[in-house]
Amino acid sequence: MTRKVCIIGGATTPFDYGPTGFESIEGGAAECMKETQKDVPDFHLRDIDLMVYSHFSVHFGHQLCSEWIIHDHLGLVGLPHFRVENGGNTGGSALYAAALAVMSGHHDVVGVVGWETMDSVSQSQGSEFIALASDIRYELLVGGIYPIYYAAMANKWMKDNQVTEEDVATIGAKNRNNAMNNPKAQWYRNEHKYITVDDVMESRLISYPIKKYDCCLMTRGVAGVIVCSEEYAKKVNPDGYCTIDGIGLSSCTIRAGDRLNFPGWTERYGKGYPEMTEFAACRNSAEQAYKMADITDPLKEIDFGEIHDAFSTSEAQIYKALGLADEESIAQFLRDESTHMHGEIPMNPGGGLMGYGHPVGATGLMSTIECYYQLADLTRKKHLSKKTVVSDANCGIVNSHAGTGTSISNFILRRG
Amino acid sequence: MAELEKIKKEKQRKRYADAxxxxxxxxxxxxxxxxxxxxxxxxxxxxxxKAMNQFLHYDQLYTIRHGWNSPFFKGLLDGKIMGTRCPICKDTWVPVRTHCWNLDCDLAKTEWVEMPLTAKVHTWTVAGWSGRSSLKRLPIVLVYAVIGESKVAIANELHQIEPWNVEFNMPLKVVFRPKKERKGIITDFHFEPAEGWEPGPMTEEKERIQNLIEPVYKWVSTLK
Structure with a gap:
């Protein structure tokens, strides 16, 4: 890495579906910046020299270039700005762009603001909007929504890896229960209850083997994070910054069925991978991030993670793609509750997409912020109790994920 | 001179395709x-x-211009599954690719081939929820199936089967809607079990799926 990249702070609005108190996106963005300033009094908006905006679908906002509204509202007119869009990996991709800007030496302090307003249409219409990111000529009319594509992939993955419905249901319960300690989380604000594996198993069928409580939430929310040079981090927040030591971004086919024999993957990983079951772009981007951060044994060297649990099944698939377990060990890894707060590598202490929420453009940034809080010892302050604080957290992974695994980024964050 | 210029311009215009x-x-x-x-x-x-919401309606007609992909969608109108094949490496696809995916083939333009109306299930799911326009058709059995020698799997619905009876690798046939109902879209066809295929015996998983979809049938019957 040519120049060290750091994070000095960040915040989200409360995530919700319906009234939040922060309905306008520009108002939400302003509040994210104000909370960051409160945490880091020496940070000032005047220090920002680039804004990267992270927003997925104009269908939800019915406003093209809504980043212009936010940028203007933040008083940043004159600063360079652009928007990144990369499906569910929009947040991760915006963070990637910001990190590149700082690494290059061209920018010192980059604000990254993401949002989505998914409650502007009904849930079923919202599902259909998101599915417009599938190939509409071939898949929209026959599947209709992403959970169906994920269910088809997961069904085979679970059989190939001897993973049961109950095994993945532990993830659905874990993330929602973690969110019960996070006052900004949608699950805490709305349903507000602890659930069990049985509750997940008994929730309504979405697409076998995925049930309602295996699925993430549709959300309105805004998130903002400040990415900067080490020099700036040491100046404004010497005791509370984290470093981005590794970054990785990779891609896969838009249609899951097209990755069975894709030459690009065969060249990299041999015939038969990723099949329709593995997230090759996750493995590939994790390998890039690990290499950059000198990580050779992720399970031992990474303390926790905030990862893209669009579905409990996909969180389990991601564990494998991140190299935390293999075909032989993944089922036991789940049964050992390895990623619960008491486990070897807690995943989604902040609640993840199933607990905190999934306002697409803000999601990867929310994961980054939650990871940063753990590394800056801010989680106790932001959450309701120490239950979701990862003790001795020095190294975390942030994962952002799009399409049917079509674009995936991974980041290694360490305490500064 | 002007005539030459005109011919040159016309040639340039036709370089890629006639309109x-x-x-x-x-x-x-x-x-x-x-x-x-x-x-x-x-x-x-x-x-x-203190708070105000407004309701905005927006409705727009889109034109999907299929261009070089047109033979696939036109094929559907004719009750054919058209695939493409690389003239160099011979890889074949449905869904189609108009240029080869193999970097060694340097984006070779592919050729059209008529595919057999037979397929095999690669993976499957039983949907109990869907987008707004599909809710009344639930539960839907969706399979990713490989048609003929295609290198990729295509998603479509599997009909004429109890949802819990789907199996990996089961043989399928492609079945088209009656000609007058076709629109040149992917739902002009669906899959059905191949002749002679029989479901395996009842299992714990099949019972589980039966139980999961029971409320779906009830819920759908209440939809207007």
Whole structure:
């Protein structure tokens, strides 16, 4: 890495579906910046020299270039700005762009603001909007929504890896229960209850083997994070910054069925991978991030993670793609509750997409912020109790994920 | 000179493709579908007078120009599954690719081939929820299946089967809607179990799926 990249702070609005108190996106963005300033009094908006905006679908906002509204509202007119869009990996991709800007030496302090307003249409219409990111000529009319594509992939993955419905249901319960300690989380604000594996198993069928409580939430929310040079981090927040030591971004086919024999993957990983079951772009981007951060044994060297649990099944698939377990060990890894707060590598202490929420453009940034809080010892302050604080957290992974695994980024964050 | 210039320009214009002239037209627009464009249709104000919501309706007709992919969609109208094949490496695809995916083939333009109407299940799911336009058809059995020698799997619905009876690798046939109902879209066809295929015996998993979809049948029957 040519120049060290750091994070000095960040915040989200409360995530919700319906009234939040922060309905306008520009108002939400302003509040994210104000909370960051409160945490880091020496940070000032005047220090920002680039804004990267992270927003997925104009269908939800019915406003093209809504980043212009936010940028203007933040008083940043004159600063360079652009928007990144990369499906569910929009947040991760915006963070990637910001990190590149700082690494290059061209920018010192980059604000990254993401949002989505998914409650502007009904849930079923919202599902259909998101599915417009599938190939509409071939898949929209026959599947209709992403959970169906994920269910088809997961069904085979679970059989190939001897993973049961109950095994993945532990993830659905874990993330929602973690969110019960996070006052900004949608699950805490709305349903507000602890659930069990049985509750997940008994929730309504979405697409076998995925049930309602295996699925993430549709959300309105805004998130903002400040990415900067080490020099700036040491100046404004010497005791509370984290470093981005590794970054990785990779891609896969838009249609899951097209990755069975894709030459690009065969060249990299041999015939038969990723099949329709593995997230090759996750493995590939994790390998890039690990290499950059000198990580050779992720399970031992990474303390926790905030990862893209669009579905409990996909969180389990991601564990494998991140190299935390293999075909032989993944089922036991789940049964050992390895990623619960008491486990070897807690995943989604902040609640993840199933607990905190999934306002697409803000999601990867929310994961980054939650990871940063753990590394800056801010989680106790932001959450309701120490239950979701990862003790001795020095190294975390942030994962952002799009399409049917079509674009995936991974980041290694360490305490500064 | 001017004539030469004109011929040169015409040649440049035709370099990629002649502009098609569309003569064979069909319309199956439902009576209640209209394009209204932007229209504010209402609002609401909270009890305390502090928050306001507005309702915006937007309805737009899109033209999907299939261009070089057209033979696939036109094939559907004719009851054919058209695939493409690389003339160099011979990889074959449905869904189609107009250029080869193998970097060694340097984006070779592919050739069209008619595919057999037989397939095999690669993976499957039983949907109990879907997008707004598909809710009344639930539960839906969706399979990713490999048609003929295709290198990729295509997603489509599997009919004529109890949802819990789907199996990995089961043989399928491609079945088209009656000709007059076809629209040149992916739902012009679906899969059905191949002749002679019989489901395996009842298992714990099949019972589980039966139980999961029971409420779906009930819920769908209440939809207007």
């Amino acid at each position: 098609p002239v569309f003569t064979d037209k069909a319309s199956y627009r439902p009576d209640d579908v209209n394009e209204t464009g932007l229209c504010f249709v209402g609002h609401e104000i909270s009890e305390d007078g």
